[in-house]
Amino acid sequence: MELMDYTVLKWPKLNFVILIVACFFYEVGFSQNDDGARIIKLDEAIQLGIQNNNQLKIANSDVNIANENLDQSKIAKAPVFGMKMAYNYIGNPKIFEGFYEKNITVDYFNQQASANVFASMPLYYGGVINNQIDKQKLMVSMQESVAKMTETEVKQTITTQFFTLEKLYKQIEVTKQNIVNTDLRIKQLESRVSNGQNLKSDLLRTELQKSNFEVAVFRSSNSIELISNYLDILTGLPTNTKLKPVLDGILIPKKEVSLEESLSEAYQNRYEIKRSEINVKIAESSLDITKSGFKPYISANLLFNTQYPAQWPDYSDNILNYWAAGLSLSWEISSFYNIKHRANADKLQIDKSNIALDATKDVINQDVKAAYVRFTESVRNIITFKKDVDLALSNYKIVKSRYDNDFALISDIVDAELQLNEAKISLNNANIDAIIQYYSLQYAMGKL
Numbered sequence: 001m002e003l004m005d006y007t008v009l010k011w012p013k014l015n016f017v018i019l020i021v022a023c024f025f026y027e028v029g030f031s032q033n034d035d036g037a038r039i040i041k042l043d044e045a046i047q048l049g050i051q052n053n054n055q056l057k058i059a060n061s062d063v064n065i066a067n068e069n070l071d072q073s074k075i076a077k078a079p080v081f082g083m084k085m086a087y088n089y090i091g092n093p094k095i096f097e098g099f100y101e102k103n104i105t106v107d108y109f110n111q112q113a114s115a116n117v118f119a120s121m122p123l124y125y126g127g128v129i130n131n132q133i134d135k136q137k138l139m140v141s142m143q144e145s146v147a148k149m150t151e152t153e154v155k156q157t158i159t160t161q162f163f164t165l166e167k168l169y170k171q172i173e174v175t176k177q178n179i180v181n182t183d184l185r186i187k188q189l190e191s192r193v194s195n196g197q198n199l200k201s202d203l204l205r206t207e208l209q210k211s212n213f214e215v216a217v218f219r220s221s222n223s224i225e226l227i228s229n230y231l232d233i234l235t236g237l238p239t240n241t242k243l244k245p246v247l248d249g250i251l252i253p254k255k256e257v258s259l260e261e262s263l264s265e266a267y268q269n270r271y272e273i274k275r276s277e278i279n280v281k282i283a284e285s286s287l288d289i290t291k292s293g294f295k296p297y298i299s300a301n302l303l304f305n306t307q308y309p310a311q312w313p314d315y316s317d318n319i320l321n322y323w324a325a326g327l328s329l330s331w332e333i334s335s336f337y338n339i340k341h342r343a344n345a346d347k348l349q350i351d352k353s354n355i356a357l358d359a360t361k362d363v364i365n366q367d368v369k370a371a372y373v374r375f376t377e378s379v380r381n382i383i384t385f386k387k388d389v390d391l392a393l394s395n396y397k398i399v400k401s402r403y404d405n406d407f408a409l410i411s412d413i414v415d416a417e418l419q420l421n422e423a424k425i426s427l428n429n430a431n432i433d434a435i436i437q438y439y440s441l442q443y444a445m446g447k448l
Helices: 001-010 013-033 042-052 054-077 128-194 198-236 261-270 270-293 339-405 410-444
Strands: 038-041 078-087 094-097 103-107 110-125 242-244 298-307 320-330
Touching: 038 042, 042 054, 042 128, 042 198, 054 128, 078 261, 128 198, 128 242, 128 270, 128 410, 198 242, 198 320, 198 410, 261 339, 270 339
Parallel strands: 038 242
Antiparallel strands: 078 110, 094 103, 110 298, 298 320
16 A cells, blocks of 8 residues: 555656646746846946946045145145225315314315235245145045045945845745746645645645745845845936846856955055044144244235325325335244144144054954955855755755655655755855955955
8 A cells, every 4th residue: 555655656757748848938937027127247337336326426526625625725825916996085074163163164185096906925834834735635635545435335335235136036046946846746736635645734835835935036026126226326227227137257266365465455455544544644734734833924025006195184186106025024922822732632633543543453454354254154155055965966866766766755855856956045145155255355455
């Protein structure tokens, strides 16, 4: 009886034909569902991000603003030119005697005009102008480093989301194949349960597996929509554009790197360190500007003046012209005590900036070490998951051989098939994770 039960469990050849045909049409349906997706490569996505990302545009705008401010600060060295003109009509005044008892009207010259042209040239301002120019140059370098940091962050985010999208597509592909196989199992089991050849629990278990597969596909599809929308924002593509990545030319990295080399390159390349170093220089420049207040200011002046009438109120109907040239010196002696605390605050700011530089190095050290560990871990995981696939495949072949020879139940081959597909998904995820972690390590090293 037991032998007969195993015999009737064996699939007819017709069922295998149905399986192949169903798989073909189901895969055609899957490919049609992806027709609306835009195919995109990693290089294209990164290039679009550099061109269109709004955060990067803001950072580049800050660079342009800093350059304009630098040009403005250089103008302080240029001479100042000016012109002043005035005209008054003066009514005849009255002179009163006593408390408004008697008055005399004075015949004044009613027209009054003057004009002058002046120029001033800074000669020595205690070094404050040069220091301000140097500080503004540092501000330009600071904004450039921020723009570079923003660009690398955009690249890293796009790269991670790109490969995550690929991982989801692969998961859906394998899971849908599981649904196809499970549908065929269910149809066969329904017939066999009705004939009393299988238990009802076998059918319910298989239906539950199918339901779980459908939920997994639904969740992965929603994740694809969300990640595609996020990539649309990052790259400037129209929102709600569904994306499908293509990994042409992208290989799993095999080059081994040491932690010491990774840290060394990170200290050389990371813009966070460069920005912290610029912050130290900015603090030093602020101290130099403050110290300029202790020094005198010297400037050269030139003046041309014309006045009509020549004198007033004792005037004659003539024009007075004259010019003058000379030097002016100003020195705020009180600066020796009223900016002392400002100078001390600038010194404390320098100390704070140096501490912040050390803190930045600590953070980068941790970033690089974490990325290095995760990368080496992901590479080793590939070896493990390859073994899992080999083991699952061997197990599937054994179970299938037993099933073909009526020594295994249909639930056994379903389990073996599921184990193989799950092992393939895990291996695919491990391969993509290794690529993601490689790019994360490149980002941590400042090489992305």
